Structures are given as C-alpha cells and as structure tokens.
Amino acid sequence: MKALLALEDGTWFEGRSFTGMGEAEGEVIFNTGMTGYQEILTDPSYMGQMVCMTYPLMGNYGINPEDVESEKIQAAGFITRECCQIPSNWRSTQSLPDYLRGQKIMGMEGIDTRALTTHIRKYGAMRGVMSTTENDPGKLAQRALQLPHMEGLNLAEKAGCSKPFAWTEWGPIQADLNQDGSYDWPGSGGRVLVYDYGIKWNILRLLKAQGLELLVVPWNFGVQEAVKVAPDGVFLSNGPGDPAAMTKSIEIISGLLEKFPVAGICLGHQLLGLAMGASSFKLKFGHHGMNHPVKDMSTGKIEISSQNHGFCVNIDHLDFLEQTHINLNDNTLEGFRHKNRPVMAIQYHPEAASGPHDSRYFFSRYREMISES
Numbered sequence: 142m143k144a145l146l147a148l149e150d151g152t153w154f155e156g157r158s159f160t161g162m163g164e165a166e167g168e169v170i171f172n173t174g175m176t177g178y179q180e181i182l183t184d185p186s187y188m189g190q191m192v193c194m195t196y197p198l199m200g201n202y203g204i205n206p207e208d209v210e211s212e213k214i215q216a217a218g219f220i221t222r223e224c225c226q227i228p229s230n231w232r233s234t235q236s237l238p239d240y241l242r243g244q245k246i247m248g249m250e251g252i253d254t255r256a257l258t259t260h261i262r263k264y265g266a267m268r269g270v271m272s273t274t275e276n277d278p279g280k281l282a283q284r285a286l287q288l289p290h291m292e293g294l295n296l297a298e299k300a301g302c303s304k305p306f307a308w309t310e311w312g313p314i315q316a317d318l319n320q321d322g323s324y325d326w327p328g329s330g331g332r333v334l335v336y337d338y339g340i341k342w343n344i345l346r347l348l349k350a351q352g353l354e355l356l357v358v359p360w361n362f363g364v365q366e367a368v369k370v371a372p373d374g375v376f377l378s379n380g381p382g383d384p385a386a387m388t389k390s391i392e393i394i395s396g397l398l399e400k401f402p403v404a405g406i407c408l409g410h411q412l413l414g415l416a417m418g419a420s421s422f423k424l425k426f427g428h429h430g431m432n433h434p435v436k437d438m439s440t441g442k443i444e445i446s447s448q449n450h451g452f453c454v455n456i457d458h459l460d461f462l463e464q465t466h467i468n469l470n471d472n473t474l475e476g477f478r479h480k481n482r483p484v485m486a487i488q489y490h491p492e493a494a495s496g497p498h499d500s501r502y503f504f505s506r507y508r509e510m511i512s513e514s
C-alpha cells in the first residue's frame with residue numbers, strides 16, 4: 142500500500158506501508174545496526190522517535206519472545222529499504238510486519254533510506270509524519286512542524302514503571318514495601334535501588350548476573366523513601382526524551398548523591414551529570430547503532446559499543462569529575478566518574494541488546510564500586 146513520509150523541512154519520500162493502513166509521527170532518526178530490530182523497537186529510549194534502519198533488509202530472522210527489551214514496541218514508527226515477509230530462524234514465532242501490525246505501529250519500506258540518512262546527517266534529526274491516507278506531502282510536512290520538538294520533552298517520567306517491582310533471574314515480580322517503607326531484600330547480594338526512566342531489561346539481566354538484588358522504582362521515588370529501603374547503591378536507567386526537562390528527577394538525584402553510591406547509563410548518565418552541575422545539549426543527529434568506537438581512558442582500550450542517544454552532557458567546567466570514556470568518531474563525552482566519591486556513569490550501552498559485548502565490564506565495576514563504599 143502506497144505511503145508517504147514527509148519531514149518538517151518539506152523533504153518527502155514515497156514508499157509502501159508493510160503494516161496496512163495507518164499513520165505515524167515523531168522525530169526521524171537513523172540507526173546503523175545491521176540487525177537487532179526487535180531490541181531497537183522495544184527499547185523505551187526510542188519513544189517518540191521513528192527509526193530508519195540504514196541496513197537495507199530488516200525482518201529476515203523474524204521475531205521471538207525472548208529478545209525484548211520491554212513489554213511492548215516503543216518506537217513510534219519503523220522505516221526500512223525492504224522488509225522480509227517470510228522470516229527464517231529456529232527461534233522465530235512471528236514476522237516483523239505481523240509484530241508491528243499487532244501493536245498498531247506503522248512500518249514503511251521501499252524508500253531510499255540512504256538518501257533519508259544523508260539528509261538527516263546533513264541537516265540534523267527532524268520531525269516527520271508518515272501516512273497511507275494523506276496524499277499531499279505538503280500537508281504532512283505542515284503536520285510535522287506542529288509536533289513537539291524533542292528538546293524540552295520530558296518523556297522518561299512516563300516511560301518507566303509506576304509501582305516498585307523486583308527483578309529476578311526469571312524477570313519482573315511484584316515488590317511490596319513494608320508499612321514503614323522498609324523493604325525485605327530477598328537475598329544476600331549487594332542491594333541496588335534502580336530508578337526506572339524506561340529501563341532496558343538487559344540492564345536488569347546483567348545487574349542480576351552480578352549477583353545483585355534489584356528493587357526497581359518509579360522516577361519520583363523520593364530520597365527519604367530511598368533511605369528507608371536502605372540500598373547499598375543506586376542505579377539510574379536509560380530512557381527517552383530530553384534530560385534537561387526532568388527537573389524534579391534531577392532534584393531527587395542531587396539528594397541521592399548525598400547518601401548513596403550512584404551510577405547511570407545513557408539518560409541516567411545525563412541526569413547524573415545535570416545533578417552535579419553539568420549542562421546538556423542536543424547532538425545534530427545523535428548516535429544510534431552498534432559500532433561506535435569508545436576509548437576507556439583508564440585502560441587505553443578501545444571498545445566497539447552499542448549507542449542510542451540524541452543528547453550529550455558537557456562536564457568541562459566541573460573539575461571534580463574525570464572523563465573516563467570518549468567517543469572516537471566525534472570526541473564527545475561517553476563516561477565520567479567523580480574524583481573522590483563513588484559516582485560513575487556512561488553514555489553508551491554496556492548491556493548492548495543488541496550489540497557487541499565489549500563494555501560489559503561496566504557491571505562488574507559497578508558491583509565493585511558499591512561493595513567498596
């Protein structure tokens with residue numbers, strides 16, 4: 142079925158919808174991963190964004206129930222050169238078109254994804270609308286202009302959980318706090334209070350694999366509440382939207398920093414930076430892919446990393462922070478730690494899902510940090 146994609150600057154593309162009639166809108170970004178579409182679609186950090194895959198064929202190994210990063214598709218739309226209708230893989234239980242259609246998320250194929258990517262690289266990520274019903278690209282472009290800018294959008298406070306839960310080897314289970322606000326931690330591993338801004342499940346899987354006990358709480362879990370559950374450390378998750386718009390979360394994190402060792406990934410890294418006086422800014426087209434070279438300044442080693450962020454933080458003026466990781470493509474900040482307190486964070490994704498496993502040492506460094514403090 143014929144479909145149009147129009148960007149806010151009037152550029153438009155004609156292609157086909159492979160999910161039937163529909164519409165989708167959001168910030169159009171590109172991801173350079175060759176595989177991993179299922180993890181990408183279910184990553185809550187993509188909320189409000191339509192993802193254009195630069196690799197030309199998606200869907201060939203289908204969909205399986207295990208490779209999910211949250212309970213549903215989170216991206217606003219999916220754009221590919223070609224979508225495979227008949228997948229082949231022993232784990233596959235569904236095709237990519239059926240998966241998207243089942244959750245009413247529009248998928249579009251048959252457009253020149255290289256031209257779209259080159260355009261975004263040149264002019265930056267921009268708002269877009271795709272539709273099978275509107276034939277006038279000018280009207281779609283007008284609609285794109287009406288969408289909210291990603292800058293200033295507080296999405297993460299809606300993306301995370303609304304009630305605490307525990308993460309076990311088998312996945313999430315309900316967690317009940319006691320009347321007095323304390324929590325009966327089930328095991329003897331280090332106790333971690335995880336702030337959920339739209340967390341990827343592989344972060345929880347890998348923290349759990351370190352032998353840690355995990356209590357996951359909503360963004361607005363207060364400092365006094367945190368003190369009552371008495372964790373050994375706090376962990377701040379990834380998530381969608383603009384970190385600078387999350388003023389209440391930043392305030393809570395400033396309070397948490399006074400009391401606990403704290404670490405963060407991606408949005409968590411940005412929020413932690415902002416809570417300590419850093420500033421944040423939007424990157425032109427962001428980093429979305431699985432092959433970003435990052436240098437670990439403490440070992441000198443280069444990791445090939447999985448990344449998904451549109452914003453970045455600047456800590457140059459904060460001399461109590463040390464830059465620990467740097468992106469070798471554009472020299473942007475990829476990680477920092479506090480020089481004399483147990484605080485560390487990285488901008489990229491050590492849990493990958495999907496992506497290379499080079500950076501998994503982050504989880505054992507975190508376990509060591511909380512056991513030493």
Ligand SMILES: NC(=O)CC[C@H](N)C(=O)O
Nearest residue numbers: 186379380407408451452
């Ligand atoms: N993966 C993430 O946590 C993304 C963080 C933030 N929303 C950004 O785009 O920069």
